[in-house]
Amino acid sequence: MSEAKSVESRPYHHGDLRRALVDAARRLLESEGPSALSLRAVAREAGVSPAAPYHHFKDKAELLDAVAHEGWEMLHQAMDTAKSAAEGAHKLSALGIAYVCFARENPALYRVMYDAARDKEALPIEMHDGKDDSAYCMVRDTMVELGSDPAQAVDLELATIAAWCAGHGLAEMAGFKQFDQLKAELGGEKPFLEAVFNHLGLFPSLNRD
């Protein structure tokens, strides 16, 4: 009874269904794509009845929110890693590249993430220790580290917005067939992405060196 079956907190009589449902959703998302992600299919994949998820999520959107949330965490981590690996003025473009690469490597997940954002009309803001720890905030912080004046709050915010919008746009369109030839000429997708970012003049420090 009191013995822990697997890791921690197995609150009730079926295991941790909430966790299992999110995992099942991510599995389906990868294997079948976003259009196959029905609540019933997720329940099926998790081996429970179609009504079971409603004890853990108010509705389908709330389940997708949970999936999206994990996506944002993954994106944040990917950007964090890329920033650490880059040097000085390259940190900012490294963030952009990491952002777009994440979206391109996880297209279905990225779509769920932004569908949720569009519905809520807001990017997710993740607070840790009372501080905004979102990926968006990370871009702004990096701009300051690279020389943007934090006292010029409006300019700083506008530059961050411009950068984020460009990243999102590129993330959604990098796979479009129109660009196939250009990608081939430039030697693949990653060089293509870097080249596009180099044509964005929003990073003064980028243009300088």
Next chain:
Amino acid sequence: MSEAKSVESRPYHHGDLRRALVDAARRLLESEGPSALSLRAVAREAGVSPAAPYHHFKDKAELLDAVAHEGWEMLHQAMDTAKSAAEGAHKLSALGIAYVCFARENPALYRVMYDAARDKEALPIEMHDGKDDSAYCMVRDTMVELGSDPAQAVDLELATIAAWCAGHGLAEMAGFKQFDQLKAELGGEKPFLEAVFNHLGLFPSLNRD
């Protein structure tokens, strides 16, 4: 029999149902939003049975394609008008503003347009007289008019892509709540959009004056 009932080409016995369906879809899109746009609802709005649309469209996606197509035409026209109204170096940012404003004023339509593009993994290319007459092409042409070297084909294309991606990203995110305060500080949405575009350094001619 040979008398024209309304304008031209009334091919058959119910009128021009294809036209009526697209109109009904656009009406529903405006009044109820994209989530209410079911094939059955469109048929209902047009006053026909749920199966009738299948004689004019292969499936729901094809109907939405037709709606999206009209959206792209409207966007193209809005951009064309804006370009004509602007002077010299301002033509490019005028295009960007017009693009984002169109998306913001027709959010549901814009969503249908890009959902279709994402599914096809391609922007629509509209040919007239054998020439690419798409809105995307219009941006590239404008860059050339403003001094970009058409011989540097790769650079020109990259700059166009960067500009388009930034426009799309901003179009999707301009309504996010995170930006409400900033928009208020800047005196509304349009000044906000202009400010973001000014922070995109992709337009050398923009930065110059």
Next chain:
DNA sequence: CAAGACATCTGTACGGCGCTTAGATATGAA
């Protein structure tokens, strides 16, 4: 003008969907 070919539309049906409700079952606290 008659007759058949054809395009167009309706009626009906199928399976899947999101979600609700009622009832079964297991868990944890008194």
Next chain:
DNA sequence: TTCATATCTAAGCGCCGTACAGATGTCTTG
């Protein structure tokens, strides 16, 4: 042990996209 409560199942509602058979109107051809 009892009982409230959390969790899950079974069944069902109305909606969806789509298919198909048949009715109805239009056009062509003789």
